[in-house]
Each structure stands twice: as C-alpha cells, then as structure tokens.
Amino acid sequence: MAIPDRMDERLKALGLVEAQRKAEALFAEVARRGLVAAGSSEYEVTDRIGDLARELLGTRERWPGRIVRSGPHTLLPYGAEPPADRVIDAGDTVTAHFGPLLAGQGTDFARTLVLGDDPAGRRLREDLPKVFAAGREAFRADPRITGRQLYAALRDLAATAGWALGGWHAGHLTGEAPAADPICARADAYIGPDNDRPLRVATWATATV
Numbered sequence: 726m727a728i729p730d731r732m733d734e735r736l737k738a739l740g741l742v743e744a745q746r747k748a749e750a751l752f753a754e755v756a757r758r759g760l761v762a763a764g765s766s767e768y769e770v771t772d773r774i775g776d777l778a779r780e781l782l783g784t785r786e787r788w789p790g791r792i793v794r795s796g797p798h799t800l801l802p803y804g805a806e807p808p809a810d811r812v813i814d815a816g817d818t819v820t821a822h823f824g825p826l827l828a829g830q831g832t833d834f835a836r837t838l839v840l841g842d843d844p845a846g847r848r849l850r851e852d853l854p855k856v857f858a859a860g861r862e863a864f865r866a867d868p869r870i871t872g873r874q875l876y877a878a879l880r881d882l883a884a885t886a887g888w889a890l891g892g893w894h895a896g897h898l899t900g901e902a903p904a905a906d907p908i909c910a911r912a913d914a915y916i917g918p919d920n921d922r923p924l925r926v927a928t929w930a931t932a933t934v
Contacts, residue, residue: 872920
C-alpha cells in the first residue's frame with residue numbers, strides 16, 4: 726500500500742475548508758435573496774442557485790440533478806433523482822445541497838430551510854445543528870470509530886432530541902472519489918450500519934463530519 730503524501734493530504738484538507746467557507750457564504754446569500762420560495766419548482770430553484778454560484782464565486786460546475794429537495798423528497802438518498810420535479814409548498818421543509826457546485830473534490834455541504842411557521846419544522850431546524858455538533862464530537866473523541874458506531878451514536882442523539890434518522894445512512898466520506906451512487910458504492914464510504922471499518926483509515930478519502 727502506498728504511503729500517503731502528508732503535504733498532499735493537507736492541501737486537500739485546506740481545499741475542503743475553503744469550499745465550506747464558500748458554501749456558507751453562498752447559503753447566506755441564497756437566504757438573503759429568498760431564492761427558495763413556495764410556488765417554485767425544485768429545478769427552478771436549482772437553476773437560481775447555480776446562477777448565483779456563478780455570479781458570486783465564478784464556479785463553472787453544473788450539477789446535473791437538483792440542488793434542492795422539498796417535502797417528501799428530502800428523505801430520498803442522493804445519487805438517484807426523485808421521479809419527478811416538485812413545486813415547493815408554503816409549509817415545506819427544504820434541503821439545499823451545495824457540495825457539487827464547489828471545488829474539484831467531493832465536497833459536501835447541506836443546509837435545511839423551513840418555510841412557514843410550523844412549530845415542528847422550527848424545532849427541527851434548531852435541533853439539526855445541535856445533533857450534528859454532538860455527532861462531530863463523537864467522531865473526534867474516538868480515533869478508531871467505525872461508520873457503524875458513528876451511525877449508532879447519531880441515531881441515539883436524534884432519538885434523544887425526539888427525532889429519527891430518515892435515511893439509510895447519516896453521511897459519507899469526502900475526497901476525490903465521493904460515493905455518488907448509493908446503489909453500487911462501497912459500504913465503507915458511508916456512516917451507516919453496514920460499515921464496520923474505522924472511518925479514518927479509508928484509502929481514498931478523508932472523513933469529515
């Protein structure tokens with residue numbers, strides 16, 4: 726097995742951090758301009774966000790699918806497109822996934838927006854970053870943590886907050902070879918119940934939680 730180039734790994738990590746900074750700025754501007762709005766379809770909002778990314782960041786990448794998903798589509802895994810476009814409803818929960826727009830690596834950045842004044846939706850929006858932060862601490866605390874163990878920790882954290890995980894995995898590795906297709910991807914690419922491999926020893930990617 727080839728010994729990884731530590732300088733190359735550091736440069737990759739810096740690239741991911743810079744991509745995250747850009748994604749945060751892009752999300753803030755999307756929210757400020759109200760680009761995610763009821764009455765627009767998911768593809769319409771995707772085009773708006775793509776145009777904004779080119780305007781603000783000069784990005785040339787075009788994501789072939791939807792950057793945003795709404796309502797029941799938020800529970801479907803990325804890698805396969807939902808069967809049809811969907812018009813966003815006034816009370817929807819919407820996920821915005823900006824990773825494909827940024828950098829030349831498998832960056833992954835997503836945020837959840839809640840339209841309307843539904844109390845459950847507002848609570849979900851408030852709880853998500855707390856569960857994420859607690860999951861990140863669980864990852865950092867155990868250098869040998871496996872995808873299965875981290876998935877179980879996140880499942881328990883969500884349950885404690887009164888929620889259940891909606892998908893079959895709770896995240897994936899990021900790097901030059903991201904797990905784009907959940908049907909044929911390796912199990913050890915995911916934070917999921919079938920991954921008994923330590924996340925920090927993956928051969929082609931860096932675990933980022």
